[in-house]
Amino acid sequence: MVKLIKMIGLPLLALAVIGSFSAIALAAEQEHATLIREESLYVSAGANAQKTAQADRGSALTILERSQAGGQPWMKISMAADQQAQVSKEATGWIPGKTVITASTANGDEVVFGQAVDSERQAEERGGRKGAAEDALRLYARVPELFPGSPLAAEAMWRAADIRWQLAKADFVRSGKPLDDKYLREVVAKFPQSKQAELAAYDLLDNQMCPEWRGMAECPIKESALYEQYAHQHPQSPKAAEALYNAAWRQAALTDIYRINNDREKSEAARKKATALAQEVQGQQPDVDWKARATDLIYKLENKIPIYGAGVVEAGETK
Amino acid sequence: MKLRTGALLLAISFFCLVTPAQQKEQGTIIDEVQMYVSPDANAQKLARATRGRDVPLVMERTKIGDQSWAHVLIIVDVDRERETNRQITGWVPSKVVISTATPNADQIIFGEAVDSENQAEQRGGRKHAAEDAMRLYYRIYDYWPNSPLAGEALWRAADVRWQLEKADVRLRPSSREMNPDLRNPIDDEPMKLVMKKYPHTKWSDLAAYDLIDNKLCGSWKGETHCPEKESELYEKYAREHPQSPKAAEALFNAAWRQAALVQMYGAQHDKERDKARRKALELAQEAATKSSAGDPKLADWKPRAMELMYSLQQGIPTYDAGTDRK
Numbered sequence: 115m116v117k118l119i120k121m122i123g124l125p126l127l128a129l130a131v132i133g134s135f136s137a138i139a140l141a142a143e144q145e146h147a148t149l150i151r152e153e154s155l156y157v158s159a160g161a162n163a164q165k166t167a168q169a170d171r172g173s174a175l176t177i178l179e180r181s182q183a184g185g186q187p188w189m190k191i192s193m194a195a196d197q198q199a200q201v202s203k204e205a206t207g208w209i210p211g212k213t214v215i216t217a218s219t220a221n222g223d224e225v226v227f228g229q230a231v232d233s234e235r236q237a238e239e240r241g242g243r244k245g246a247a248e249d250a251l252r253l254y255a256r257v258p259e260l261f262p263g264s265p266l267a268a269e270a271m272w273r274a275a276d277i278r279w280q281l282a283k284a285d286f287v288r289s290g291k292p293l294d295d296k297y298l299r300e301v302v303a304k305f306p307q308s309k310q311a312e313l314a315a316y317d318l319l320d321n322q323m324c325p326e327w328r329g330m331a332e333c334p335i336k337e338s339a340l341y342e343q344y345a346h347q348h349p350q351s352p353k354a355a356e357a358l359y360n361a362a363w364r365q366a367a368l369t370d371i372y373r374i375n376n377d378r379e380k381s382e383a384a385r386k387k388a389t390a391l392a393q394e395v396q397g398q399q400p401d402v403d404w405k406a407r408a409t410d411l412i413y414k415l416e417n418k419i420p421i422y423g424a425g426v427v428e429a430g431e432t433k
Numbered sequence: 434m435k436l437r438t439g440a441l442l443l444a445i446s447f448f449c450l451v452t453p454a455q456q457k458e459q460g461t462i463i464d465e466v467q468m469y470v471s472p473d474a475n476a477q478k479l480a481r482a483t484r485g486r487d488v489p490l491v492m493e494r495t496k497i498g499d500q501s502w503a504h505v506l507i508i509v510d511v512d513r514e515r516e517t518n519r520q521i522t523g524w525v526p527s528k529v530v531i532s533t534a535t536p537n538a539d540q541i542i543f544g545e546a547v548d549s550e551n552q553a554e555q556r557g558g559r560k561h562a563a564e565d566a567m568r569l570y571y572r573i574y575d576y577w578p579n580s581p582l583a584g585e586a587l588w589r590a591a592d593v594r595w596q597l598e599k600a601d602v603r604l605r606p607s608s609r610e611m612n613p614d615l616r617n618p619i620d621d622e623p624m625k626l627v628m629k630k631y632p633h634t635k636w637s638d639l640a641a642y643d644l645i646d647n648k649l650c651g652s653w654k655g656e657t658h659c660p661e662k663e664s665e666l667y668e669k670y671a672r673e674h675p676q677s678p679k680a681a682e683a684l685f686n687a688a689w690r691q692a693a694l695v696q697m698y699g700a701q702h703d704k705e706r707d708k709a710r711r712k713a714l715e716l717a718q719e720a721a722t723k724s725s726a727g728d729p730k731l732a733d734w735k736p737r738a739m740e741l742m743y744s745l746q747q748g749i750p751t752y753d754a755g756t757d758r759k
Contacts (some may be wrong), residue, residue, distance in 0.1 A: 150740065150743075150744075150749070151749060151750075212747040212748065212749055213747070213749055221739050221743070224735065224736040224739040224740070225736070225739055225740045225743045226740075227736040227740075228733075228735075228736035228737040228738070228739050228740025228741070229740050231733045231736060231737050232737060232740065240603075266736070402543070402582070402585070403544075403547045405540070405544075406540045406541075406543040406544035406546075406547055406582070407544040407547050407548055408544070409537055409540035409541055409544050410463070410540070410541045410542075410543075410544025410545045410548065411544070413463075413531075413535075413537070413541045414463075417528035418528070419463075419464060419528055419529065
């Protein structure tokens with residue numbers, strides 16, 4: 115029996131090994147790339163050929179073949195399906211080579227990152243290019259994929275995840291669709307202890323916030339604790355001051371919520387906690403804005419100026 | 434009797450003369466409040482005063498029960514174009530008045546201004562929060578000119594006003610006029626005040642950068658003289674303000690306009706096109722070196738400049754003539 119297996123199995127095993135090596139070699143040979151301008155896909159190399167589809171900035175491409183047409187380089191590419199780019203299935207075609215950036219393009223990481231910054235700016239401008247935020251997201255995402263050793267890789271991965279998060283947040287307000295934190299978690303996992311991991315961890319707090327407080331104490335208590343925990347776990351984070359201030363502000367709001375409910379003892383405890391947290395912002399942060407906002411908050415707490423008053427609740431605002 | 438009245442008048446006049454303007458209690462308010470004819474929440478209401486309103490005089494303070502009240506003169510409405518204002522005297526809760534007698538007043542007002550600016554940037558933020566921020570910032574310069582925050586506060590006040598007016602100007606049909614002289618300019622007085630009061634500072638550099646807006650064409654309409662002139666303006670700025678936080682951006686903007694000229698000149702004007710291409714590459718290279726990797730606000734200009742250089746080298750269009758998008 116063992117002999118039989120040996121007899122039949124060995125050639126099969128050899129074939130399997132050869133097959134897997136070929137697959138590995140093919141994968142290694144396949145050159146990945148992206149686009150820094152939107153381009154049409156043509157059925158053959160040359161601008162006079164029939165157009166078949168559109169490839170957006172930042173599309174994930176695999177180069178299948180290279181050619182020259184009209185004195186210009188052309189590339190046959192396969193474009194992966196991408197929900198964000200509204201590409202439902204894989205497409206293949208020819209595109210002009212000059213807008214294609216590969217891992218071997220000199221300064222390719224900076225070129226792709228630069229176009230991503232440009233697209234992000236377009237997205238922020240009134241009347242900016244349609245789909246510019248999605249372009250930026252894809253372009254940033256390509257940087258760590260194509261240039262994993264680039265000094266821009268962590269920042270690009272974080273920015274891609276953040277844009278995705280912000281778009282999902284806006285969608286959540288409209289449709290209530292839950293936020294997918296996979297991409298932010300990837301930043302934390304791939305670049306632990308980095309500034310980008312700290313920023314990703316801050317974004318992740320959004321998922322634990324209450325959509326509305328409805329004048330109840332539970333939500334600000336929980337949120338204040340989350341922000342405080344973040345600030346103390348990430349003291350070097352660019353968001354540490356903001357987190358501490360947010361924790362202080364929620365305690366200040368609790369002062370008012372308890373006061374409205376005639377719970378003086380808890381109101382006073384929240385006031386003390388808010389003051390201590392705001393003082394921590396004042397003492398630790400060189401940032402002018404957060405320091406001044408903390409001073410303003412302390413003044414309001416000392417003088418019992420409502421932060422979260424009856425008027426606010428009546429107006430329907432919750433935070 | 435006459436002598437006694439005369440002496441009293443003389444004494445009041447003397448008191449007014451010897452009381453320097455600085456000793457007058459002045460300031461602003463950090464919350465929207467109701468003004469009353471007397472120190473009582475049930476008294477007749479006079480007006481609603483919003484954050485940052487000018488309180489040129491706190492006349493007296495009193496305590497009724499638990500509540501402290503301030504009798505103030507508030508300028509509640511200012512029409513800048515007609516240079517008119519409405520002064521109202523009334524009583525407001527003392528705690529919202531931040532005056533020259535309040536410890537850390539500059540910090541408190543600055544904090545409230547930052548908060549208002551933040552509100553203005555938020556979707557669904559407080560209505561007129563930008564105007565609140567603008568007034569609050571200005572008050573710091575107005576009443577605490579020696580504060581370390583005064584220069585930045587005056588710049589921020591001027592910038593908020595500039596951005597509000599810029600948005601307003603953009604809505605007018607004249608905003609698309611090629612010639613900037615054919616549209617109403619944004620009022621540059623607040624920016625000029627920043628430059629006059631805080632020369633050779635970061636704030637003065639930033640104010641000078643905003644002023645370029647008034648000289649830019651509303652649209653290019655495919656004419657080369659607009660990007661030519663604009664590129665010159667940005668380059669001149671970068672040369673005159675090499676330490677400015679906007680120097681790299683100005684160089685990039687100058688380079689980008691030269692890159693647009695490469696496309697506009699096309700094959701028919703190859704001499705001009707090549708000159709623009711060389712100039713664009715030089716300026717982009719300079720922008721890349723000015724960009725600082727250590728400063729997150731400046732770090733982005735290097736990759737943007739690198740992308741522009743790559744596009745120029747590969748002949749990739751950088752200017753969308755169809756939309757005239759800059």
